[in-house]
Amino acid sequence: MLTKTVPKSNRGVRGFLYEMQKNWVYYMMALPALLVVFLVNYLPYPGMIIAFQDFHFIRGMWGSDFVGLDNFRFFFQSVVFFRTTFNTLFINISTIFFVTLTSVIIAIVLNEIRKKMAVRFYQNAIFFPHFLSAVVIGHLLIHVLFPTQSGVVNGIITALGFAPVPWLLTPEPWLAFVVITNVWRGMGFTSIVYLATISGIDEEMFEAADLDGAGRLQRIWFITIPMLIPAICMMVLLSIGTILFGDFGLLRSIIDGPPNNPMLLPRLDIIETFVFRAIRETVDFGTAAAIGLYQSVVGFIMVVAANWVAKRFDSSYGLF
Amino acid sequence: MAIKRSFGENLGQVLMHFFMALLAISALYPVVLVFMVSISSEASVATQGIRLIPTEFSFSAYQLVFATPTMWQAYLVTISVTAIGTTLSLLICSMAGWAASIESVKYRNVMAMFFYIPIVFRPGLLPWFMVITQTLGLRDSFWALIIPTLVTPFNLFLLRNYFRTIPPSLVESAQIDGAPVPRIFLQIVLPLAKPILATCALFISLGYWNGWTEALWFIDNPNLFPLQYMLLRIQQQLELMRQFGIVQGNMPTQTFRLATMFVTIGPIILVYPFVQRFFIKGIMIGAVKG
Numbered sequence: 390m391l392t393k394t395v396p397k398s399n400r401g402v403r404g405f406l407y408e409m410q411k412n413w414v415y416y417m418m419a420l421p422a423l424l425v426v427f428l429v430n431y432l433p434y435p436g437m438i439i440a441f442q443d444f445h446f447i448r449g450m451w452g453s454d455f456v457g458l459d460n461f462r463f464f465f466q467s468v469v470f471f472r473t474t475f476n477t478l479f480i481n482i483s484t485i486f487f488v489t490l491t492s493v494i495i496a497i498v499l500n501e502i503r504k505k506m507a508v509r510f511y512q513n514a515i516f517f518p519h520f521l522s523a524v525v526i527g528h529l530l531i532h533v534l535f536p537t538q539s540g541v542v543n544g545i546i547t548a549l550g551f552a553p554v555p556w557l558l559t560p561e562p563w564l565a566f567v568v569i570t571n572v573w574r575g576m577g578f579t580s581i582v583y584l585a586t587i588s589g590i591d592e593e594m595f596e597a598a599d600l601d602g603a604g605r606l607q608r609i610w611f612i613t614i615p616m617l618i619p620a621i622c623m624m625v626l627l628s629i630g631t632i633l634f635g636d637f638g639l640l641r642s643i644i645d646g647p648p649n650n651p652m653l654l655p656r657l658d659i660i661e662t663f664v665f666r667a668i669r670e671t672v673d674f675g676t677a678a679a680i681g682l683y684q685s686v687v688g689f690i691m692v693v694a695a696n697w698v699a700k701r702f703d704s705s706y707g708l709f
Numbered sequence: 710m711a712i713k714r715s716f717g718e719n720l721g722q723v724l725m726h727f728f729m730a731l732l733a734i735s736a737l738y739p740v741v742l743v744f745m746v747s748i749s750s751e752a753s754v755a756t757q758g759i760r761l762i763p764t765e766f767s768f769s770a771y772q773l774v775f776a777t778p779t780m781w782q783a784y785l786v787t788i789s790v791t792a793i794g795t796t797l798s799l800l801i802c803s804m805a806g807w808a809a810s811i812e813s814v815k816y817r818n819v820m821a822m823f824f825y826i827p828i829v830f831r832p833g834l835l836p837w838f839m840v841i842t843q844t845l846g847l848r849d850s851f852w853a854l855i856i857p858t859l860v861t862p863f864n865l866f867l868l869r870n871y872f873r874t875i876p877p878s879l880v881e882s883a884q885i886d887g888a889p890v891p892r893i894f895l896q897i898v899l900p901l902a903k904p905i906l907a908t909c910a911l912f913i914s915l916g917y918w919n920g921w922t923e924a925l926w927f928i929d930n931p932n933l934f935p936l937q938y939m940l941l942r943i944q945q946q947l948e949l950m951r952q953f954g955i956v957q958g959n960m961p962t963q964t965f966r967l968a969t970m971f972v973t974i975g976p977i978i979l980v981y982p983f984v985q986r987f988f989i990k991g992i993m994i995g996a997v998k999g
Contacts, residue, residue, distance in 0.1 A: 408815045414890040415808040419820055422805035425860045430827035436836025498725045513985050514733035520977050522919030524937040528944055528970055529739050539758040585993040638922050664834045681833025689830045
C-alpha cells in the first residue's frame with residue numbers, strides 16, 4: 390500500500406509538490422512566522438546597497454547614484470569610526486569577562502551553601518534586575534545614583550568626608566559604570582545557567598573526592614571548576630558572536646536621560662546610538678547604511694569564527 | 710543533625726552567606742530606594758537628599774502621576790501591546806515551532822535555517838527602519854510596537870526543542886483516529902507543552918512590557934507612547950524644565966520623577982514572586998539544550 394503512494398522521484402519539483410501536498414497543513418501553520426520573518430528580516434536585505442549610494446529621498450533606493458566606497462571612506466576616516474567601535478567592543482568584552490567571572494563565583498557559592506531556602510532567596514534577589522527596563526536602569530544611574538547634589542554615590546562620598554564629584558560632567562568613568570550595570574543586571578541570569586551545569590555534575594565524583602579526603606576547596610578546584618569550563622567556553626563563544634552589537638536601549642537611555650548629554654555622549658556613543666542619530670536626527674542615510682554594513686559583515690565573520698572554534702572544541706557544540 | 714562540622718566550614722558558610730547577602734542587597738536596594746523616595750515629601754528630599762527611610766511621608770507625587778492623563782494612556786498602550794503581542798507571538802511561534810519539530814516534514818530544517826540566517830547576518834538598522842516605515846508603512850502605527858519583535862528565533866527554537874520531546878506516536882494515533890492536524894495541535898500538543906508555553910509567554914511579555922526602542926524609532930504620536938517611552942519623555946521634560954528654571958512653585962519634581970519610575974516597575978514587582986521560577990526553568994532548559 391505504502392509503496393504505491395511514494396513517487397519514483399523524491400527530488401526536484403515533483404518531490405517539492407508531493408511534499409507540499411502531503412504536509413500542507415504543517416507548512417500553513419509555519420506560514421505566519423515565516424511571513425513575519427520575511428517582512429521584518431529579509432525585506433531589508435536589498436536596502437543594504439544604500440551603503441554604496443549617494444542616497445536621495447525623492448529618488449529612492451533604486452534611483453540614487455552609486456558612489457562606490459565614498460560612504461565607507463568618509464566613515465572610516467572620521468573620528469566616529471574608532472570611537473563607536475572602541476566603545477562597543479570595550480563594553481562588550483569587559484561585560485563578557487566580568488559577568489562570566491561573577492556568575493561562576495555566584496554559582497559555586499550557591500552550590501556550596503547548605504540552606505536551600507537561602508539559596509532560593511539569593512537567586513531570586515540577584516535575578517530581579519534582569520526584569521527592569523533599560524529606561525528604568527538609565528534613570529537609576531542618571532537620577533538616583535549619580536546626580537551631583539542629591540545622588541546616592543555623592544551622599545556616600547560626602548559622608549566619608551570627600552568633596553562631591555559632578556559625575557554627569559565627568560565622562561571618564563562612565564564606560565566602567567556601564568559595565569558594572571551590565572554585571573549587575575546580567576549576573577542573575579548567567580549564574581542560573583552555571584548553577585544548572587553544576588547540578589548536572591555526577592554526585593559520585595564528589596563522593597569519591599570525599600572518600601579520598603578532599604576538602605571543600607579542593608572539590609571546587611578539581612571537580613566543579615573543570616566541569617564548568619565547557620559551559621563557560623560555550624557561553625563566552627556565543628557572546629563573542631555578537632561582540633560588535635551593542636545594547637542600544639541601555640546606552641540610548643543613559644545618553645538621552647538628560648537630553649543629548651554633551652559630556653557623556655562621546656564617551657558612551659556605540660555603533661547603534663550613532664546609527665540612530667544618523668537616521669533620525671542628522672538624516673545621513675549613506676553613512677548609516679555604511680556603518681550598518683560594516684557591522685553586519687564583521688559581525689557575520691565573528692559569529693562564523695566563534696562557531697568554528699566551538700565546533701573544533703567539541704563537535705556537539707556550535708549553532709549550525 | 711548529628712554531623713559535626715569544623716569551625717572552618719562554618720566560617721566558610723558564614724562568609725558565603727555574607728557575600729550573597731551583599732549581592733542580593735545590591736540587586737534590590739535601588740528599587741526599594743526609588744519606592745521609599747517616591748513616598749517621601751518633596752521638602753524632605755530637597756533638604757536631606759535621597760534617603761532610604763523617609764522623614765516625612767507624602768503621596769502627592771503619586772496623586773500627580775495618576776492625575777496625568779498621558780500616564781493612563783501610556784498604561785493602556787503598554788497593556789494592549791503586551792496582551793496582543795504576547796498572544797500573537799506565542800501562537801505564531803508555537804505553530805511554526807511545532808511544524809519544524811515534525812520528523813515527517815521534509816523541509817523542517819530549511820525552515821529552521823530561514824529563521825536562523827537573519828541572526829547570523831543582520832541586514833542593519835537603516836534598511837530595517839526603511840522597510841518598517843516605508844514598505845510596511847508602520848510609522849506611527851500601533852503595530853510598529855508589536856511586529857518587529859513578533860517572532861523571536863530564540864523562543865521558536867525553545868518551543869521546537871520541547872515539541873521534539875513529545876512522542877510522535879501520540880500525534881500519529883490521533884491522526885489514525887481521524888483528527889485534523891490543527892485540532893491535534895490545539896488539543897494534544899499545546900496542553901502537553903504548557904510549562905514551556907508559560908516560560909515563553911513570560912519571556913515575550915517581559916520584552917513587550919519593557920520595550921521602548923520601537924517607540925523611539927517609529928512613534929511620534931504621543932497617544933501611542935508606551936509606558937517606558939513615556940517615562941523617558943517625562944524625565945526629559947522635567948530635566949529641561951529644571952535646566953531652564955521653570956519648575957512651578959511647589960511641584961514635587963524629584964519625588965514625581967521616582968514615582969513615575971516606580972509606576973512602570975510596580976506591576977513587575979507584583980508578578981515577580983509568582984513567575985520567576987518559570988523564567989529560571991526556561992533558562993535551564995535553554996542552557997541544557999545549548
